[in-house]
Amino acid sequence: MNAPPIPPDSPAPIGEAELAAAAPAGIQTPPPDLAEQVRRALAEDLGSGDLTAALIDAATLGRATVISRETAVLCGRPYVDRCFAMLDAAVTLDWKVNEGEIVRPDQILFEASGPARALLTGERTALNFLQLLSATATAARTYAALVRGTGCVVLDTRKTLPGLRTAQKYAVRVGGARNHRIGLYDAILIKENHIVAAGGIGAAVARARAVDAGAPVEVEVESLEELREAISAGADSALLDDFTLDRMREAVAINRAAARPLRLEASGGVRPESIRAIAETGVDYVSVGAITKNVRAVDLSMRFHWSDAT
Amino acid sequence: MNAPPIPPDSPAPIGEAELAAAAPAGIQTPPPDLAEQVRRALAEDLGSGDLTAALIDAATLGRATVISRETAVLCGRPYVDRCFAMLDAAVTLDWKVNEGEIVRPDQILFEASGPARALLTGERTALNFLQLLSATATAARTYAALVRGTGCVVLDTRKTLPGLRTAQKYAVRVGGARNHRIGLYDAILIKENHIVAAGGIGAAVARARAVDAGAPVEVEVESLEELREAISAGADSALLDDFTLDRMREAVAINRAAARPLRLEASGGVRPESIRAIAETGVDYVSVGAITKNVRAVDLSMRFHWSDAT
Numbered sequence: 001m002n003a004p005p006i007p008p009d010s011p012a013p014i015g016e017a018e019l020a021a022a023a024p025a026g027i028q029t030p031p032p033d034l035a036e037q038v039r040r041a042l043a044e045d046l047g048s049g050d051l052t053a054a055l056i057d058a059a060t061l062g063r064a065t066v067i068s069r070e071t072a073v074l075c076g077r078p079y080v081d082r083c084f085a086m087l088d089a090a091v092t093l094d095w096k097v098n099e100g101e102i103v104r105p106d107q108i109l110f111e112a113s114g115p116a117r118a119l120l121t122g123e124r125t126a127l128n129f130l131q132l133l134s135a136t137a138t139a140a141r142t143y144a145a146l147v148r149g150t151g152c153v154v155l156d157t158r159k160t161l162p163g164l165r166t167a168q169k170y171a172v173r174v175g176g177a178r179n180h181r182i183g184l185y186d187a188i189l190i191k192e193n194h195i196v197a198a199g200g201i202g203a204a205v206a207r208a209r210a211v212d213a214g215a216p217v218e219v220e221v222e223s224l225e226e227l228r229e230a231i232s233a234g235a236d237s238a239l240l241d242d243f244t245l246d247r248m249r250e251a252v253a254i255n256r257a258a259a260r261p262l263r264l265e266a267s268g269g270v271r272p273e274s275i276r277a278i279a280e281t282g283v284d285y286v287s288v289g290a291i292t293k294n295v296r297a298v299d300l301s302m303r304f305h306w307s308d309a310t
Numbered sequence: 311m312n313a314p315p316i317p318p319d320s321p322a323p324i325g326e327a328e329l330a331a332a333a334p335a336g337i338q339t340p341p342p343d344l345a346e347q348v349r350r351a352l353a354e355d356l357g358s359g360d361l362t363a364a365l366i367d368a369a370t371l372g373r374a375t376v377i378s379r380e381t382a383v384l385c386g387r388p389y390v391d392r393c394f395a396m397l398d399a400a401v402t403l404d405w406k407v408n409e410g411e412i413v414r415p416d417q418i419l420f421e422a423s424g425p426a427r428a429l430l431t432g433e434r435t436a437l438n439f440l441q442l443l444s445a446t447a448t449a450a451r452t453y454a455a456l457v458r459g460t461g462c463v464v465l466d467t468r469k470t471l472p473g474l475r476t477a478q479k480y481a482v483r484v485g486g487a488r489n490h491r492i493g494l495y496d497a498i499l500i501k502e503n504h505i506v507a508a509g510g511i512g513a514a515v516a517r518a519r520a521v522d523a524g525a526p527v528e529v530e531v532e533s534l535e536e537l538r539e540a541i542s543a544g545a546d547s548a549l550l551d552d553f554t555l556d557r558m559r560e561a562v563a564i565n566r567a568a569a570r571p572l573r574l575e576a577s578g579g580v581r582p583e584s585i586r587a588i589a590e591t592g593v594d595y596v597s598v599g600a601i602t603k604n605v606r607a608v609d610l611s612m613r614f615h616w617s618d619a620t
Contacts (some may be wrong), residue, residue, distance in 0.1 A: 037472065037473065038472075040472070040473050041472035041473055044473065044475040044476065044493060045468065045475065045493040045494050046493060046494050046495060047492070047493045047494070047495030047496070048495045049494070049495055050494040050495065051494065051495060051496075051497070051498045051518075051521055051522050051525055052494065052498045052499055052500065052501075052504065052518075053494070054521045055498070055500065055504045055507065055508060055514060055517050055518060055521065056503070056504065056507050057507070060507065062503070079472075116503070116507075120503070121494065124468050124469070124494075125472065127469075128468075128469060128470060128471070128472050128603075129472050131469075131603060132471055132472065132603075158355065158434045158438075159434070159437075159438060159441075159607070160438060161438070161442060161471050161474065161605070162347065162348075162350070162351035162389075162435065162438050162439050162442065162474065162477075163347065163350050163351050163354065163473040163474060164471065164472065164473060164474075165351075165354040165355065166354065167472075182357070183354060183355045183356060183357045184355055184356050184357065184359070184360035184361065184362065184363070184431065184434075185356060185357030185358045185359055185360070185361060186357070186361075187361070188361045188362045188365070189362055190362065190365065191362075192614075193366070193372070193426070193430070193614050194362065194365045194366065197365065197366050197367070197370065197426075198365060204365060207365050208361075208362075208365060211361055211364045211365060212361050215361055289607075290607075293438075293441060293442075293605070293607035294605055294606050294607055295471070295603070295604055295605040296604050297469070297599075297600075297603035297604055304502075304503050
C-alpha cells in the first residue's frame, strides 16, 4: 500500500560545507506583512490572555536562551524580534547568529532578557516561526546546493501553507533559492486550457500581453512542438511539464538555436536525488514544490534562567 | 553531521486497515475562523487579481476533478467549499469522499463545475488547504492507530504553523487524536519556573486556581517526588517530561494508588516507533508535537475538463 504521509526524520542528503557554499549574496528583505503575521500568531495563542503567565509576578525579570538541536539554516529573526517587541518593549534580544547562517546542534541562537511574563508568553509563537522558516530556508538551501555550479536556479512554487505565502517566500530567498511568482497577480502562466480557449499558443500569448503588458508570460508546454510555438510567440519563459531528461536536453538545444531564446523551467516531481541531473540538462530554472509544501520543523529549545531574575 | 531537515517521502509506518479503525466517533466541527482563514489565503494568492484567469472569457464554464495520488485521511472539505463559494457562488462541488475518510491513489475526491475562471483561480488555494489539513489529519490518525486498544489518547501540542492553529487543531480531531489546550488562554500548564516563583508545587497550583477557578491545571513534573506533590496539590493532570518507560510505569502505579488520582501525560520526543510502548505504560495521554509542526503534504492533483465547457 501507499505511504500515509507522516513526516519522518530525514537522512542528510548534503553536507554542511555544501550548504554554506550555497548561501545567497546579500541580505533579504522581510515581507511588508510581517507585523500582521506576528500579530495574528500571537492572537491565536493568547486569546483572552496567558493564564499561566499570570502566576509570575509582573515585575519579575528573566533570561532565556534558545538553542538549535540540529544543523539548519537559520531563518525568522525579524519575526522573533517582532514577536517579543509586540509583547513587551522591555524585552531585549541578543542574537548570536545572522539570518541565513548555518547553525549546529547545541548552538545558541539568541538570548532574551526582560520581563519574565513576556518571555514565557512569547516563547512558543517565536519558536513556531523560527522552526518553520528555518525548515523552509534549509530545504531551499539544500536544493540550491545540489545544483550549485550548473548555472541552473532553484525556484519555489505557489504550493505554500495557507496564510504564510510571503513568510515562506522570504525563507526561500534566505535559503538561497529564488521566488517564482508570488501569486496570481504578478505573472501569467498559460496552461493547456488557456491555449485551447485562445485557439493556440500564439493567440494566448498575445492575449496575455493585452491583459498586462508588464507581467512576465510563461507558457506550460507538453511537447517540443509547443515549445517552438512558445518561442515564436515571444513568451518570456516556458515550463517543461514532466519532460524526461532527454526531452529537456532537446528543448535546451532548440531554445539555444532560436533567434530569441526564452528561459526554460523544469517542473514536476523534482527530488533531491534527481535535481542535479535536471539542472545539468541546461534548463535555466527548476521549480520545487516540496520546499514550501512540506515542513520538517527544525528542533529548537528555549531554556529559562531564573537565577538571574529579581 | 546532523541531518538538514529536508522533508522526504516517508515509508508507511502503518496499514490502511489500521488507519480506518482509528477513525474518531462522530463529526468534528470546523473552527469559527474558517471563513477568515480562507479569505486571507485567497487574498495572498490573488492580490490585485488573477492575471491568467483574465485570458478566459468570463462566461466560459468548466469542470474539474481532484484526485489523490496517495493513501491519506481526507481533511479540509469545509475549507475547499468556502474557497470556491467566496470566488463564485455559481461553482458547485460534488464530493465523493467524506471528511475523515481514507482515500487511495487515483481516487476522485470531488468534482467542481461552474465558471471556469473561478475554478482556475481557486485551484491552488483549495488544494493548499486540502494537502496541508489532510497531512495533519493523516499524521494524527497514524499516531492514534499506533496506540489503539491501550486506552491511551494521543494529544496535539501548541507547536503549530503560525496563523493555522485552529485549522490544524481541527485536522487533529478529524484524524482521531484529541486537542490539548488550544492556546495560552484555555488551560494552565505549570512549569519549573512557575514552581520556583511560587515556592513549590502546592503553592503554584493554589495560585493557578486563584487565577482561573475553571481552567484545567497541569503540572510538568521531572521526578516521582514532584508527581506526588502534584497529586497532593490537586492538579488535574501531570506532564511527565522525558521520563523513561520504567519511570512512567512507576508514575502510573503511584497515581493509581492515590486517593485522588490525576491524569498522566507523557511528552517529549515521541516517535512512531516508540509511542506504543509509552501508551502501554498506562499513561492517559501522550502528546506529539510532530503531528502539527511537521507537514508532508498529501499529493493531490486537479484536472480540468474543458470539452464540457460552453
